[in-house]
Amino acid sequence: MAVYTEVSDADLAAFLDSYDLGCVRSLKGIAEGVENSNYLLHTEKGSFILTLYEKRVEEENLPFFLGLMDHLCARGINCPRPVRARSGAALGKLSGRPAAIVTFLEGICHNRPTVSDCSRLGGALARLHQAAADFKGSRDNSLSLAAWPRLFAPVACCADDVEPGLAAAVAAELGFLEANWPRNLPRGIIHADLFPDNVLFLGEEAPGLIDFYFACADDLAYDLAICLNAWCFEADGAFNVRKAAALFEAYQRVRPLTPLEIAAIPVLSRGAALRFALTRLIDWLHVPAGALVHPKNPIEYMQKLRFHQKITDVRELGLAQ
Amino acid sequence: MAVYTEVSDADLAAFLDSYDLGCVRSLKGIAEGVENSNYLLHTEKGSFILTLYEKRVEEENLPFFLGLMDHLCARGINCPRPVRARSGAALGKLSGRPAAIVTFLEGICHNRPTVSDCSRLGGALARLHQAAADFKGSRDNSLSLAAWPRLFAPVACCADDVEPGLAAAVAAELGFLEANWPRNLPRGIIHADLFPDNVLFLGEEAPGLIDFYFACADDLAYDLAICLNAWCFEADGAFNVRKAAALFEAYQRVRPLTPLEIAAIPVLSRGAALRFALTRLIDWLHVPAGALVHPKNPIEYMQKLRFHQKITDVRELGLAQ
Known part of the structure; x- marks a missing residue:
């Protein structure tokens, strides 16, 4: 911005x-x-x-x-x-x-997406994954699990200034994710930043997808976990299981998830929540001089993380097993 | 911005x-x-x-x-x-x-205006003054001579942090302008902020004028003095008398200046330079939290003021007497 x-x-x-x-x-x-x-x-x-x-x-x-x-x-x-x-x-x-x-793509962002928007997003994301399958280029995800401890280290000391206990909560979650991150999921090119402000709706057309500057090779289901966090929580922080169900259902109509992917969604969602909490924490603590970005509050994503930490069954996330 | x-x-x-x-x-x-x-x-x-x-x-x-x-x-x-x-x-x-x-007006700003641009600006400014002459509305200039001491008072203490001696220089100039400000010049509605980023050029059309949110009733020649400061200095701070001559000449082809106005241009130009130095100084010292405006350096306008302080004859400003 x-x-x-x-x-x-x-x-x-x-x-x-x-x-x-x-x-x-x-x-x-x-x-x-x-x-x-x-x-x-x-x-x-x-x-x-x-x-x-x-x-x-x-x-x-x-x-x-x-x-x-x-x-x-x-x-x-x-x-x-x-x-x-x-x-x-x-x-x-x-x-x-x-x-x-x-x-230039016409269309407008739906900052408060509806269930129907989440459904259209799910279809568009699955078609994106399929269309990218035969793309010859590749790029490692520079903001993946392996990078998170390195991202966190320089801000660990100040994290508790943002919220008391934040440093310990992040450190514990990093340990959990390192031990439980899923291996051998289907990989491909993911968008990796498909927030509502990167999706343009116009009438009944397929939504326009923009801002591919985080795209990389990673687990396809991780892209869904990013969207789950970005699209399926209300402004008051409440999770909306109908939106999540619509997202997953529409995605799977195009590209069904494997049983391994479905089982991995809760951990991937915790990882996605932590990834955005971390980069927001860094931006929050280092507003660049003159650069004039509205920093986003990292705590929103810590709250989403806490929600995911309590999930014991994928059905709570709107996924049928 | x-x-x-x-x-x-x-x-x-x-x-x-x-x-x-x-x-x-x-x-x-x-x-x-x-x-x-x-x-x-x-x-x-x-x-x-x-x-x-x-x-x-x-x-x-x-x-x-x-x-x-x-x-x-x-x-x-x-x-x-x-x-x-x-x-x-x-x-x-x-x-x-x-x-x-x-x-929406098409056209692009010329951030480094040419002599020809200054000429086109002069004609557009004069036509603006003429077209506004029978406008029924009015609004006092809230950033006129009377307002400058009030603007300066709260930042006087910090001004020397920006440049040593700045506080004394501004105070002395305020005294000079108060004593020498011209009276009884032709008045009307002025744009009051016609900087290059508010003028849109497109082919040979009359340039588009935007951002009327400083417009007010004031001396018409003061609007010219604002443009002189904003359009007729090079990036290195040098005054370009050819640009000034083109500005005045094109303006006067539409609306000739009175002898009183011509004589007043040097003082009006000092006032215009000080007015923008003051508001920039305030913005420089009070970058609003989260509001994200690139503050502009006030010293640029103090340098223009120093140039005008040395003028002894309007011909130095490109004006024929």
Whole structure:
């Protein structure tokens, strides 16, 4: 949610010279995407998103992200399509930053998703997993189980300033997850950040999926666990089992889960809750100077974690065994 | 440059029910306007800007701003036109805030304006002054000479932390301006904030003028002095007399300045420089928690002030006497 790099009209004109997009009609920095600078660009050829990749995104991963979007579009997934310069390159340089243009997706986020939204999400997520199955690129999940202790170590000392007892709770959960993380689940490319603000609804169309900059190879069911946390709790923190059931049911209509995956959902959900609690904790404690991201409260995800810690049967999560 | 108030899809749908704009196609928070939350709204009827007015804008002034834009559009000025709800109201309520929809202006800001841009600005500013002449509304300038000592008092103690000697320099200039401010100049409605980011260029059309939320009744030539400061200095701080001459010349082709106004430009320019130095100093020292505005360095405007303090003849500013 930021514009970190300002683009001058002269730099923009020079950059667009290498594209077949016609003249610029407008450029507005948009408050979207935590990691990069995003602009809504109108040209004679239509609406586009111009992204300047900031330091937190590793440049060597950009071909993976852009290639994945290309691949998914070709498979009929409703997601942004990278626009190529006349040279054929999807990635260029603007104002000293790597930069790319993708097609603009219409649709609006449903910040308070309904049961029906969760159902549409489930179908879209399963189709995404299937469409990515034959994508040749790969990328390790840099925010997986193995990374969490390293993420936590530098903030462990301050965690109790956010909530008394938080450091011990995280340390205990890290131990539990390390001992109980499922092995040998079906893997593939996952979105890894499919929160409501990354899903655009428009009429009855398949929802548009955006912001692929956490996509990576991981357990497919872990993507569902991320969505369960992000979509199936109410604003007051209550879990909505109808939303969860709708998510799982719609997902499985496209890609049925294996018995191992179903059994793993509670632990994966604990892991997903901890992963977002951890990165939010870090952002909360390190608001970058001038960068102007609204930090999100990490405690929301600790509360979700506590909910998952009490689950004894997947039916409590809306899953039929 | 911020989105302070988040708009839920449900609140937006309810708000738009009272307009004839068709279905929402997308809504993006844009990084534009320091005082308010701005969204770029696409509906079936086209592109619009949705503004939620935040606390720093006084609600009783909103009919003046919206009425002024309406009036200027009717007089052929290229500026946003308030869109009325079916009730006829230009102002509504959204997410607990006063809110309005205006038409979207295409065009891009020229952050490094050329001589030609300054000329086009001068003509547009003069036409704005003429078009506003028969506008019935009025509003005092809450950031005029009388307000500056009150603005400065609470930050005087910290000013030297920003630059040693700053407090004394501002106090001395306030004394000079109080003693030398011109009286009896032609008055009218001024934009009062016509910086390059509020002027949208598109081909050869008259530049689009946006962000009327500082507009007020004041000396017309003071608006020119604001533009002189904002448009006619290079990034390295050097004054560009060709840009100034182009600005004044194009303005006077539409509305010739009186001899009194010409003689007043140096003092008005000192006042304009101090006014922006003061509000930037305040923003610099009081970055609002969570509000996420990039504060601009006040020293840039103190340097412009120092330049103006040395002027002994209006010809140095590109004005023919």
